[in-house]
Amino acid sequence: MRKVLLLMSGGVDSSYCAYLLQKQGYAVSGLYLKLHDKEAKHDYYLKNIEFCAQHLGIPYRVIDGREAFKKQVYDYFVESYAKGLTPNPCAMCNPEIKFKIAFEVADIEGLDFVATGHYAQIKEGRIAQGVDMSKDQSYFLFGLKPEWIARIIFPLGDKIKEELKPIALHELPWLGTLESYKDSQEICFVEHSYLDVLKKHYNTESQGVVLDTQGREVGTHKGYMQYTIGKRKGFNVKGALTPHYVVKINPQDNTIVVGDKESLATREVRALNFSLPKAYFVNGDSIDCAVKIRYRSHKAKANVHCVQEGGKEILIAHLEEPVYGVASGQALVLYDADKVLGGGFII
Incomplete structure (x- = not known):
């Protein structure tokens, strides 16, 4: 058996x-x-x-x-x-x-x-x-x-x-x-909010400056750890008449950069290779596939090649259509139809 x-x-x-x-x-x-x-x-x-x-x-x-x-x-x-x-x-x-x-x-x-x-x-x-x-x-x-x-x-x-x-x-x-645990979350060690975990280790409430995409100071925020790419609430933009989204996070000086929705768009995604076999690139070829940039995103058609930078394998995906809200740290996962080819972590 x-x-x-x-x-x-x-x-x-x-x-x-x-x-x-x-x-x-x-x-x-x-x-x-x-x-x-x-x-x-x-x-x-x-x-x-x-x-x-x-x-x-x-x-x-x-x-x-x-x-x-x-x-x-x-x-x-x-x-x-x-x-x-x-x-x-x-x-x-x-x-x-x-x-x-x-x-x-x-x-x-x-x-x-x-x-x-x-x-x-x-x-x-x-x-x-x-x-x-x-x-x-x-x-x-x-x-x-x-x-x-x-x-x-x-x-x-x-x-x-x-x-x-x-x-x-x-x-x-x-x-x-069978009993189910109250307040069950997708991340097993997060009870309510990821900030509750971070607060045990860092000061997450250090007010900082909000910049626009030209580097101009336009408002204030509550602390850079409270934001992820694409977030549109929790910060102030002086005189804002349209929605603003977080497009970049700068931990070194506790600033965040905001812009309109189109500022979130990109056609190129770079990731540190984690599991994509080198065999796909034996002759320096690229591969045509579909990619996901986060769990809930739709698959997007892309051409992906792999380069060596500083001794590391970097996957570079060129997308047919723009994707929005690419966040460093998330996974870039490559698919052939419904099958996973491999992927890496976005940089």
């Missing part, structure tokens, strides 16, 4: 994954990762996992990954905002923590596969978009190592999120008794 290690969060989705995998003939064992210090969350979800494990008759283990998570994800998150960047902690956590730990455990235990509840698929040896495009999480998985992909299973990749819970509760009525 094929053995699979399932990353379990304690929610309905991952619990239902355990059942689906069992139905497909896999011997399932669960893995819960303690990655943050919010013990109330861990208590809720571990109680759910224990409940699920008893009903399905599966073993599970708990691994404390908080030390690695703090270095690779939490510190990166905090330091990115201090540098005026907009980090993508989930895109960093998946390759550096979650899947890395899961495959280490699977290899030690002799387990064949690793499964998660992500809304994504595996097609032709690549991560691919999930059927439910409103919940597709392939963007966050662009950094996974190629050698892992043949051993990954996404049981929910062909499911529609909205339809899933009623079906799951019909097949497994006890799933309805």
Whole structure:
């Protein structure tokens, strides 16, 4: 019997994954990762996992990954905002923590596969978009190592999120008794606002100057860490009659630059390569593909080439149509139709 290690969060989705995998003939064992210090969350979800494990008759283990998570994800998150960047902690956590730990455990235990509840698929040896495009999480998985992909299973990749819970509760009525943690957020260590996290480490409320795109002083803001590219509220622009958007953040002098919507437009995006194979550029060729510049953005057609700058591989995407609100720190993810080619972090 094929053995699979399932990353379990304690929610309905991952619990239902355990059942689906069992139905497909896999011997399932669960893995819960303690990655943050919010013990109330861990208590809720571990109680759910224990409940699920008893009903399905599966073993599970708990691994404390908080030390690695703090270095690779939490510190990166905090330091990115201090540098005026907009980090993508989930895109960093998946390759550096979650899947890395899961495959280490699977290899030690002799387990064949690793499964998660992500809304994504595996097609032709690549991560691919999930059927439910409103919940597709392939963007966050662009950094996974190629050698892992043949051993990954996404049981929910062909499911529609909205339809899933009623079906799951019909097949497994006890799933309805699972508790859900109040104020659940996409980022596991952020309770309400990312600023609550930053305030523990920095003074986020240091008033600064707002500049226009010509460098003229036009107003004031509350502190540069409170802004991300594209934000249009929370700062003052003297005599403004039309909306203004943040187009640049300057941490060195605590200023932000604002402009009209067209100031956010660009046809070129540069990113530090993280996972795009060099084989695409063996002869210095460029590739035609589609790119996403953030999770909720639409894919845009682009021609991408790779250059060496200061010993680093830089991806340069030239887009057919302008995109708006490109933020340094976010991920540039390349797609061939619905399949992920790789990507990097925008600079």
